[in-house]
Amino acid sequence: MSLLLFDTILCLLLLALALASILSRQLAHAVILYIAFGLMMALAWARLAAPDLALAEAAIGAGLTGALCFSALAHQQIQLKPDVLSWPQRLWPAVFVLLMLGGVLAALLQLPPTASQLIAVTQAGLGNSGVSHPVTAVLLNFRSWDTLLELVVLLLALLGARQVAPEVKPATSWSLSLSWSRLLAPMVILLAGYLLWAGASQPGGAFQAGALLAAGAVVLRLNQQLSWLSWSNFWIRLLTVSGVLVFVLTALTAILLTPGNTDVVWLRWPPQLAAGIILLVELFATIAIALTLTVLVAGEPASTGAELGCGEGV
């Protein structure tokens, strides 16, 4: 019963934070509330027997998205006056949303309480997948095509963001954080390596590890470190695309190793090599994710002296 109470409070908190984030007058408040919401969400997921997802949500959903939003706020040079919406502007969408919500909830209540039969199939396939953790098996073996495309999406987001990136003046670094971050960096790398390794058998994996690495890199980067970490550097480009590239090349090599129609054996890892392949693919995916996220959050190392913004039109 107390568990149900906990659940109820958690759910109410989630709803309240989300609503507050949407309704708060100040954008900065909204972002903070959103981050809090993300952390609560992670808690809820941990409660629902999804600790690996909770980790990912905390790192990606709350942490990264929050960081991105804050950096967007910082770039928001014009202070928008808090917009006041008139009643009809609020009412009609609310009516529409309530109607739609009613429909969706009515349907959701019909969901069967039993889990998918796929769980059994997954378990059966686990032995040949090369890893013992079922989520990793799904991600990098059973449905690796999704994962490959997802890495492409991540790369694309980077390309798109780079393409439109405005040039910004570097934030002045903070000496305390500078010294801290130097200490932080090796620890972050160690931790990320562990997460990656753990992914094969326990909660963890490329995404969490990558996100963690990225977080470390971002901290360093905000303190003017890692200036070599730039898209114009060929090796950085190579490492960033390596997530996808190694994945594809490994898959192509695997085709050569397996007899049969190329379409049929595409992405099929030979069982005895599967563990190694998955670790290889994951390793590069981690590096690529870390680099991509770093560049996404921290942007290019600022070219000094570029006077932009208001002064430009003179």
Added chain:
Amino acid sequence: MMVVLLVLPLLSALFMLLWPRIAPLLALLTASVCSLVALQLLLLVSQQGSQQVLLAGWPSGLAISLEANSLSSLLILLTALLQLLVGLYAFATHRRDKLGAGFWPLSGMLQLGLTALWLSRDLFNLYVCLELLGIVAVALVSLSGDKAIKPALNYLLLSLFGSLCYLLGVAILYGAYGVLDITVLASQWQADLLSSTALLLMTLGLMLKAALWPLHGWLPAAHAAAPAPVSALLSALVVKGPLFILCLLWLQLAGATQVAAVAPWFAGCGLAALLLGGVSALRTPFAKNMVAYSTVAQLGYAMLALGLLLRFNQPLFAAALWLFVLAHALAKATCFLAVGEITATLGGKRISTLKGASQTMPLAMFAFAVAGGSLIGLPPSGGFLAKWALLQGLWLQGGQLFWLLVIVLATLLSAAYVFRAVVLAFNRADPVAPDFAPRILPQWLALLPALAVWAMALYSEPLLQLLKQEGL
């Protein structure tokens, strides 16, 4: 072969990122090879029937399934050919139009996303494809620089929202049936509240992404703001992706009662798109917006055909639906390239820029008019074939006079907006002087798809057979 079609664009896009200098060369090479392979795949499929693959050899349900049927392979071929053509056009004009180096890898990714989408038969994989397409499309639009940022952002947000609606539907379906494979799902399908809600959510999301009326508001601004080759790709191919999934859902999954309930709505939306899109195209003062609104209107034909197909289950409507998609893809590629070429050379973006273009840029104007002929549906163009199939279907269903009237009106509207531009081009009084000497090669490239769409008459019979039996 599917692997080649998927991996080649991806690998070449990666290499383009690493070595930007050879990007155009690589892009053209890839597109040519892919065209050949796609042709081979089409031949294979037409001889041996559809090719199904459970990826990585895992059992059905666990694995992602791909299927190359005749429709998919036709669309893959179309994608590869248009990529090749647009690549050539972009190569010929990229210096003048300041198309950034970003175009090449993005166009490779676009090809990957589209090919993956045409092949996929897995609900979640389709979601990833959709997101890939959406992001790559927005990135391509934003190549235009400052003027395109706002429409691009709007496009991205709505596209994300559409994807999320779709994803919610997928989640509900998985919650109900525990599978993602469309074929498996179809065998377990029950027409109840749960599946209806999921279908409606997915339909909402897909209609938003495909810019189907009334959720088309983002399209004209985004397509008009993009660089000409990008607009051509977006209008010709990208909006067809979600449409394809929509058809997949309603034709393969939905139960009879669900279909019966939704069919009139689809047809009605198609009707509204045809008429209102046509009117908007007629009224807008900007050339590229006119072409973009024409896309909204033409997608109405596809919607109408889908609605009628669901209502009457007449194979002719399936043929009409896909013929519209094919013909529109080719015609619209020409329209955007031709209009882009004209506005770039004559310097202006209003329709009045076209004044006298039949003298200053006769070839591009001719290309536009020829493509316009297909949009109107004049014989023997692809647009005519599609309309013919639609009319035949309607007459065979006992003369649906109301819909016939709609088609007549829509045809006249499309004629009105096409010829509004053409008549202006024949104005000899004071033609707009070109900013620089018109170039011949891009104009010829713009003409090519229009010629292809008019030549559709020559291979219409096999095409009709192919699409009628397929219909998804």
Added chain:
Amino acid sequence: MTDLSPQLLLYIVTAGGLFGIGLYGFIVGPQTLRRILALNIIGAGIFMLMVVLAYRGLADDASLPSTDPVLHALILTGLVVAVSATAFALALLARLNQAKAAQCSQDQLRHKQGPGQ
């Protein structure tokens, strides 16, 4: 009406509610950043629904080996896709703001110079 246990019901309704809240925020806006947050809330709602669905059966049926790994994998994929899209949207927003700011300062400049001439 429903066969779901109260706990599951609670979480499912919460997930639905988050979808609704996000939807409202997305429609009403008005700032773009807020709409991006709203999209993320919608996404969180959907992922939460998936987490709950993966958890089904585990609460009262100990015979199940684990939560549904397929759904968990889908969520991970979805999260990365969502954050990618968000990052891109924010980059576009930053560019838009910069262009606006430049425009705004130009206008101000013109405004100041105007009366002097």
Added chain:
Amino acid sequence: MSPFWQQYLPLAIILSSLLPGLIIFTLKETQVKLRISLNLFGVGVKLLLVLLMWQAVKAGQQFYFSLPFLPGADLVLQGEALSLLFVVLSSVLWLATTIYAIGYLEQSPLRSRFFGYFSLCVSATVGLALAGNLVTFLLFYELLTLATFPLVVHRGTPESLAAGRRYLAYTLSGGVILMLGVALLHSLVQSPLFTPGGYVAAAISGNEGLLMLAFALMITGLGVKAALLPLHGWLPQAMVAPAPVSALLHAVAVVKAGAFGIIRLVYDVFGVESMQALQLAQPLMLLAAVTILYGSWRALAQQDIKRRLAYSTISQVSYITLGVAMLGPLAAVGGLVHLVHQGVMKITLFFCAGNFAETLGIHKIRELNGAGRRMPVTAMAFTLGALGMIGIPPTAGFISKWYLGLGVAEVGQNWLILVFALSGLLNAAYFLPVVYRMWFLPQTVPWPAEQRLSNRFETHWMLLLPATFTAILLLLMGLFASTELSPLSWAQLIVEREFRHD
């Protein structure tokens, strides 16, 4: 003659104008000689090929070429007696008009474009004539619209653009309605080859309503180009086009495409028996009769020469429709032969009107006083054409009206005699004063804009020659109507084949 030759001859006839046309598009303005030679080469080849076909068809052969197109409706080109009638007419008149246009457009800009579309227009007309089934006919019918539009707006002035818009609005609407009708008929009986006696008879029972609807839709679609009464509005406005274009639009390409389509529809799709069974003839007859009188009546009030000719066209083309709709062999002969005769006569009149406008700047009828003395050859040709239109022997016009009259007697629709008499009177009333002015009234004011186009002749020889040629032709067709080579005997041959199955 080998079967290969037989198969590709219809295609070759179309290509003989299409290919030169496409090449002409690519020529520069300054390549005058090359353009003229290409044009004339195309005309020559086409005439030669048509002659070959004519010989063969007379001997009873048929030509057939097909490409796969729609299911149940291939793209078919067919050379038989009726199609040849129209092919010969358009090829011969194309020759005359090409020469005329070369003279007329000398020194004007954008000639490559003009002659390119001119050739396309003729190709579409010939294709329409050779079309072997309704779908093919529809295809060329629409192509004709597209090819003539640039000619109508060729001048690029606001009036011509407005006329072009109106022309498109009418013809494209007509095209869509025709398409609806063709699609409906196709859904009932597919689209087999045009056959004498029609092919719908088997499907009549149970489908009366739909067949009547299809007929009405198709007549409406065709009626736009044939300028049947409520659908004629584009034609007087399209007069702003250059004279050779008006000549071509009125005499050969556009209006005749409509009239020819009606002939095909009545005889080779529905057939006389089905027409009677469905009682479709009477309304069509009535419509044609009203159009005849209306056109003549409106012509009477026009002061502009070309506009008067335009309304005269509306009236005269409906003679063809009327002859067809009467469903009697003699009336059919009259209608068919009028297709040719009216073409030759009307083109003569338009050539002459163009000559007056180019040489003397005359556009209004009242400015024609004394023109006969300044330009006797042109005035003579005009007089011949006018007399032909009224139907005075021995011109060609007399022959067609005579057969139409005989046809009335044959089918017993005696009220039509009244129509013919009234229309004849009106014709005389609007043509004879013009002739009178030219020859018998003295010139009172100077010519509006006189140009000296030739030292030796009254005007440029390239303008004079075609007018003289067609004037002589219309006289010859009247004088030698009974010979084997005349359009009349050809029309009789067609009608004999059409009605043979009775």
